[in-house]
């Protein structure tokens with residue numbers, strides 16, 4: 001686990017506002033929300049980013065996306081939402097434990113960068 005912030009959140013060592021959990025992933029509210037609904041979906045197993053996840057034999061990336069859609073439905077985002085994963089330095093990834101941002105609850109910016 002080491003010093004990984006999200007591993008410590010998933011382990012319950014650091015408090016979080018959990019919204020969903022299954023055998024593969026843990027989802028919690030972003031501490032600095034950029035939309036009325038801003039949730040992070042992270043794999044329980046530590047991996048750095050989506051590049052590392054895509055190297056796996058299994059379909060963990062698909063499971064994370066499916067969990068995100070399930071959470072969006074539970075949050076009432078029937079009008080739409082955005083899923084984003086920042087990857088590496090140019091992607092402005094600040095926490096090196098894979099996570100998907102689920103944002104919604106308002107009309108989001110058309111700008112993506």
Ligand code: AMP
Nearest residue numbers: 016029030031032086092093094095096
């Ligand atoms: P990224 O920049 O894509 O790596 O996203 C990291 C996200 O983690 C940011 O949106 C932060 O606001 C969020 N974050 C950082 N620390 C915490 C925390 N303790 N609990 C919840 N979200 C956090």
